[in-house]
Amino acid sequence: MQSVVIVGGGTAGWLTAGVIAARHQARIQAGLFSVTLVESPNVPIIGVGEGTWPTMRATLEKMGVTETEFFRHCDAAFKQGARFAKWTHDSPEDGYYHPLMLPQGFTQINLAPHWLGTRSDRSFSDYVCPQGPLCDQGLAPKMITTPEYQAVANYAYHLDAGKFAPFLQKHCSEKLGVRHVLADVSRVTQTEQGDIKSVITQQAGEIEGDLFVDCTGFGALLLGKTLGVGFKDCTDILFCDTALAVQIPYDTPDAPMASHTISTGQSAGWIWDIGLPTRRGIGHVYSSRHCSEEAAYETLRRYIGPAHRDRSIRKIKFRGGHREIFWKHNCVAVGLAAGFLEPLESSAIVLVELSAKLIAEQMPANREVMDIVAARFNEVGAYRWGRIIDFLKLHYVLTQRTDSKFWLDNVDPVTVPDRLKNLLRLWKYQSPWFFDEFDRLEEVFPAASYQYVLYGMGFRTEVTPEDNAATQARATRLVTENAAMTRKLLSQLPKNRELLRKIYDYGLQPI
Amino acid sequence: MTNIAIVNSEAHKTLRVQAGPSARYGDAQRYVAVVVSEFPLLAVHYPILFSKDSDTGAFYCGTMLGFDAGENLFLEEGKAPETYRPLNLQRGPFYTAGSDLAIDLDNPRVEAAGNGQALFNEAGQPTPYLDSIIAVIRELQRGNEQTKIFIETLMKLKLIVAVNIGVSFDDGTKRDLTGLYTIDQEALRCVPDAAALDLFRRGYLYLIYLMIASLKQMPLLVTRKNRRILQGTEGLGGGLGAT
Numbered sequence: 001m002q003s004v005v006i007v008g009g010g011t012a013g014w015l016t017a018g019v020i021a022a023r024h025q026a027r028i029q030a031g032l033f034s035v036t037l038v039e040s041p042n043v044p045i046i047g048v049g050e051g052t053w054p055t056m057r058a059t060l061e062k063m064g065v066t067e068t069e070f071f072r073h074c075d076a077a078f079k080q081g082a083r084f085a086k087w088t089h090d091s092p093e094d095g096y097y098h099p100l101m102l103p104q105g106f107t108q109i110n111l112a113p114h115w116l117g118t119r120s121d122r123s124f125s126d127y128v129c130p131q132g133p134l135c136d137q138g139l140a141p142k143m144i145t146t147p148e149y150q151a152v153a154n155y156a157y158h159l160d161a162g163k164f165a166p167f168l169q170k171h172c173s174e175k176l177g178v179r180h181v182l183a184d185v186s187r188v189t190q191t192e193q194g195d196i197k198s199v200i201t202q203q204a205g206e207i208e209g210d211l212f213v214d215c216t217g218f219g220a221l222l223l224g225k226t227l228g229v230g231f232k233d234c235t236d237i238l239f240c241d242t243a244l245a246v247q248i249p250y251d252t253p254d255a256p257m258a259s260h261t262i263s264t265g266q267s268a269g270w271i272w273d274i275g276l277p278t279r280r281g282i283g284h285v286y287s288s289r290h291c292s293e294e295a296a297y298e299t300l301r302r303y304i305g306p307a308h309r310d311r312s313i314r315k316i317k318f319r320g321g322h323r324e325i326f327w328k329h330n331c332v333a334v335g336l337a338a339g340f341l342e343p344l345e346s347s348a349i350v351l352v353e354l355s356a357k358l359i360a361e362q363m364p365a366n367r368e369v370m371d372i373v374a375a376r377f378n379e380v381g382a383y384r385w386g387r388i389i390d391f392l393k394l395h396y397v398l399t400q401r402t403d404s405k406f407w408l409d410n411v412d413p414v415t416v417p418d419r420l421k422n423l424l425r426l427w428k429y430q431s432p433w434f435f436d437e438f439d440r441l442e443e444v445f446p447a448a449s450y451q452y453v454l455y456g457m458g459f460r461t462e463v464t465p466e467d468n469a470a471t472q473a474r475a476t477r478l479v480t481e482n483a484a485m486t487r488k489l490l491s492q493l494p495k496n497r498e499l500l501r502k503i504y505d506y507g508l509q510p511i
Numbered sequence: 512m513t514n515i516a517i518v519n520s521e522a523h524k525t526l527r528v529q530a531g532p533s534a535r536y537g538d539a540q541r542y543v544a545v546v547v548s549e550f551p552l553l554a555v556h557y558p559i560l561f562s563k564d565s566d567t568g569a570f571y572c573g574t575m576l577g578f579d580a581g582e583n584l585f586l587e588e589g590k591a592p593e594t595y596r597p598l599n600l601q602r603g604p605f606y607t608a609g610s611d612l613a614i615d616l617d618n619p620r621v622e623a624a625g626n627g628q629a630l631f632n633e634a635g636q637p638t639p640y641l642d643s644i645i646a647v648i649r650e651l652q653r654g655n656e657q658t659k660i661f662i663e664t665l666m667k668l669k670l671i672v673a674v675n676i677g678v679s680f681d682d683g684t685k686r687d688l689t690g691l692y693t694i695d696q697e698a699l700r701c702v703p704d705a706a707a708l709d710l711f712r713r714g715y716l717y718l719i720y721l722m723i724a725s726l727k728q729m730p731l732l733v734t735r736k737n738r739r740i741l742q743g744t745e746g747l748g749g750g751l752g753a754t
Contacts, residue, residue: 145690
């Protein structure tokens, strides 16, 4: 395998290019391997997803990006998880956190049954982790003395996807030896066996490659249009199909900014609210089968308030689902070309990272073994998309809202995947932890995430005092330690915006 | 509060400054920022380390005088110091304001009259004390710049590494010293020849070895602390005996 050609240059294309080029840097420098990215000079990027997972820290670090530069150039900010408001009940006080820190002692002990057993007034997340209070106070997850990419409280990023792709492009071209070709693909040529042989471009002629990565977005030019791989729709499970997005400036440049994503349930969907340093990105994701466009616009306008009534709102139609397979012949799809789900848990960018990493690590040595790697990739891909769909549906299926058909339809058993149904039955008697099924090496959502959503939304698992007796002393100690750690972090950590300003002024140290 | 004024022979003609080391006047510090030109003088008494400015995260060099907040184990009230006193303690209430020498009039060392050091003599000329302060401030200004470049060079070569120092004292207590950094000796051995020669020519190799050697002062610092602990207990024992 000597040449990888990536078609499409959005977040997916450049992340994939960077991950592969960094992993195979020595071979690139020795002239034995090449990564080429072909990008249309005319097609605007969708720029979907302004939230990442904590995995992005390791991804950027491995690519050799400095975190300081990333913050300075991508309008990036810290994200310590998400707060889901009005998902369980349509009332102003309803809400829970899905933080990014694991519950205390998670690898040794499951605190969920202990929390259930105490019938504590404290929320599950506050009982087991300090991150909710940190978010409530708008604090940063680290200090200026914390080295780059290291955390005091686990964090991911909010970022401007429109700035992130050009930032990665510059880094990949200048530092990692990725060849950047600005050209429109007019035709795709194939071998007799069906492999993709080359892409013919209007401006740069024919570009041949051994492996093609389809990052062409919803269109899926290579995997979908050329190789005919079908699309597996999941709108029978997740109903949302439209997003209305708007950008809102802060009242003052130093206005406080949240260090978590705020997701608020609406009558036919939900609204995301993401704080970047220079603006808030807000969007209404809804089901057009449950809500008229006019009503959806009105819901969004009501959320952003009368002062911003006249801001331009961008409408994005999407079809929830994914390709039936992701790697066929010598072509693998990453990003929107592989599929798309509503951005409820920032799964879009993390899937790109995981896919790129798998391609980079498993780069087939030659065409002969490629089908083995492809089969693996497809198996992992199907598993991941399935688990993400289940996890997103979990947010809906636990609702107690009955105020609209959207929420009522969401709890209709025919819309719930069997696997999730079974898990929910099981979780009535045992809480998700290790020995559950989320045991893959690179699980997108670990058992901890299921715990935060389940118990955040009022789900009850039956526990008896006898269940907890063996681990009670240790659990009590961990809960006390968590309270102490929460107090300590609340007193130590700076405000989110204050730390960002310091990063602009002084930078973070590499060690 | 600070009340900074440019030093002036008219306004400050009679001003006096308590120059000697005293806990009351701010010498009770466990960690003091230092500059590279002090390293030879420091290394024979104290550990020299790197740490980060809590406000900017920037690395600076510092020397350890004690373990607990406000503890300078080399300070003996009313006695002339036996060991080198870092420039940042020698400077007392003086600062620079651009190219001018400035003084913080609210600093407890500063007094209108008394037995402190005068800044100016009868004729309005700077006293030897003021001359020495001017030299200290110049040394610090030059030194801060040199130290910054020294640290930048080490950072580029990845020669700085975090160090966790755990110490235990005779009273059974322990301290875990965090936020400290030192020379990465493993990385130092792997420095390419050209870079090593450059470090040597710029005098940095000397500074590097002074820093490494100065870590050997750590056990001696612990001994000093233990002696204080013992003195404290004896004092307590004596007190109990008297009642």
